[in-house]
Amino acid sequence: MNSFSSQLQQLSLQGNLRHLPEMESHGTYAIRNGRKMLNLSSNDYLGLADDIALKEEFLQNLNLQECRFSSTSSRLLTGNFPIYARLEKRLAELYGAESALVFNSGYHTNSGILPAVTDNRSLILADKLVHASIVDGIGLCKARCIRFRHNNYEQLERLVAESASQYDKIFIVTESIFSMDGDESDLQRLVELKRKYDNIFLYLDEAHAFGVRGVQGLGCAEEQGLIGEIDFLVGTFGKAAASVGAFVICTEEIKQYLVNKMRTLIFTTALPPINLAWTLFIVNKLCRMQSRREHLETISRKVRDVLNPLNGSILSNSHIIPYVLGDSERAIHTAEQLQREGFYLLPVRPPTVPQGTSRLRISLNAGCTDTEVENLVRALQNCSSKL
Numbered sequence: 001m002n003s004f005s006s007q008l009q010q011l012s013l014q015g016n017l018r019h020l021p022e023m024e025s026h027g028t029y030a031i032r033n034g035r036k037m038l039n040l041s042s043n044d045y046l047g048l049a050d051d052i053a054l055k056e057e058f059l060q061n062l063n064l065q066e067c068r069f070s071s072t073s074s075r076l077l078t079g080n081f082p083i084y085a086r087l088e089k090r091l092a093e094l095y096g097a098e099s100a101l102v103f104n105s106g107y108h109t110n111s112g113i114l115p116a117v118t119d120n121r122s123l124i125l126a127d128k129l130v131h132a133s134i135v136d137g138i139g140l141c142k143a144r145c146i147r148f149r150h151n152n153y154e155q156l157e158r159l160v161a162e163s164a165s166q167y168d169k170i171f172i173v174t175e176s177i178f179s180m181d182g183d184e185s186d187l188q189r190l191v192e193l194k195r196k197y198d199n200i201f202l203y204l205d206e207a208h209a210f211g212v213r214g215v216q217g218l219g220c221a222e223e224q225g226l227i228g229e230i231d232f233l234v235g236t237f238g239k240a241a242a243s244v245g246a247f248v249i250c251t252e253e254i255k256q257y258l259v260n261k262m263r264t265l266i267f268t269t270a271l272p273p274i275n276l277a278w279t280l281f282i283v284n285k286l287c288r289m290q291s292r293r294e295h296l297e298t299i300s301r302k303v304r305d306v307l308n309p310l311n312g313s314i315l316s317n318s319h320i321i322p323y324v325l326g327d328s329e330r331a332i333h334t335a336e337q338l339q340r341e342g343f344y345l346l347p348v349r350p351p352t353v354p355q356g357t358s359r360l361r362i363s364l365n366a367g368c369t370d371t372e373v374e375n376l377v378r379a380l381q382n383c384s385s386k387l
C-alpha cells in the first residue's frame with residue numbers, strides 16, 4: 001500500500017479523517033444534507049455576513065468606475081489602489097496609532113511578520129496555543145523560539161529574565177482570545193513585563209476579538225486601554241467583520257520596514273479593491289455596533305454557565321465556548337446528535353487541539369436569538385446528562 005493511502009487509513013482509524021463538508025448558509029442557519037441547523041460553527045461573530053440590508057446598502061453606493069474584482073498585481077507594483085490608503089488611514093485613526101498595514105489574510109500576516117522582523121539575534125517566546133499561522137511563521141524564522149505553557153506568565157517571566165541580555169530583541173507572541181479554548185491572555189501582565197525591559201516587543205493576535213470586544217469593537221487591547229502598548233496588534237477581517245484580509249497596527253517605521261521585507265506582502269497579488277471597499281464599509285459600521293456586542297456577551301454567558309463546569313481546567317471567557325469530550329469518537333458522536341437536534345456543531349480533533357481534548361467548538365454569533373440560545377442550552381444539558 002502506498003504511504004498516502006496508509007496514512008489516510010490511519011487517520012480514519014483514529015477518528016481524525018477530515019472531509020470538505022458540502023453545505024450552504026442562510027443567515028444564521030447552515031443547511032447540510034437537507035437539514036437546516038442553527039450555525040454555531042462559523043466565525044461570523046456579529047451575524048453580519050449574510051445581512052441583506054448591509055449588502056444592499058453597500059451595492060447601491062458602489063462606484064462602478066472604482067470597482068474592480070482583481071488587483072492583478074502585488075501592492076508594490078500596480079495593486080496598491082487608493083482604497084488601500086483609505087482603509088489603512090481609517091484603521092490607524094480608529095486605533096489612535098501611527099500606522100496600519102493591510103494584508104491578504106490572517107495567515108499571510110502571521111506567517112509573514114515574524115520572519116521579516118526577527119533574525120538570529122532575536123528570541124521569540126510564543127504561547128503554546130497560538131494559531132497555526134503563527135506557528136508556521138515561526139518555522140520560517142532564523143530566530144530561536146521557545147513556546148511557553150498556555151497563559152503561564154511565571155514561566156514566561158522566568159524565560160525573559162534568563163535571556164533578556166543575550167538577545168537584541170525579544171518578541172512575546174500571543175492571542176487575546178484563543179481560538180479553541182475561548183479564554184483570554186492577561187494583557188495587563190504582559191504589558192507590565194514589557195515595561196521592565198527595553199528590548200521586548202508584544203505581538204498580539206486579536207483575530208477573535210476584533211469587532212467583538214471594546215467599545216468600538218477594536219479588540220481586547222481597546223477594552224483594557226492598552227492599544228498603545230502593543231507593538232504588533234493583528235486583527236483579521238474574515239471573522240466578525242464578515243470580509244476577507246487582515247491588518248497590523250504598528251508604528252510608521254515598522255510599516256515601512258514590513259513593506260520592504262515582508263515576503264507574504266511583497267510576493268502575492270493584492271486583495272481586490274471590491275473587497276477592500278466592503279471591508280472599509282463594514283469597519284465604519286463596526287465601531288457603532290455596541291448593542292450587537294452586548295447581545296453576544298449576554299448569550300455567551302448563558303452557554304458558558306452550562307459548559308464551563310464540564311470542561312475541567314479549560315475556562316472560556318468569550319463567545320467561543322468549547323465542549324470538551326476527550327476522545328475523537330465521542331466528539332463526533334455528540335456533534336452528530338446535536339446536529340440531529342438542529343445545531344450545526346463540528347468536532348474539533350487533534351492535531352488542531354491536543355490529544356485527549358477533542359471537543360465541540362461553539363462559536364456564538366450576535367444573530368442568534370434568546371430563544372435559539374435557550375434551546376441550545378437545553379440540548380447541551382440533555383446531552384451532558386446522558387454521557
Ligand SMILES: *Cc1c(COP(=O)(O)O)cnc(C)c1O
Binds near residue numbers: 107133
Ligand atoms: C482565523 C485566524 C487567523 C487566520 O486568519 P485568516 O484571515 O482566516 O487567514 C489567524 N489567527 C487567528 C488567531 C485566527 O483565529
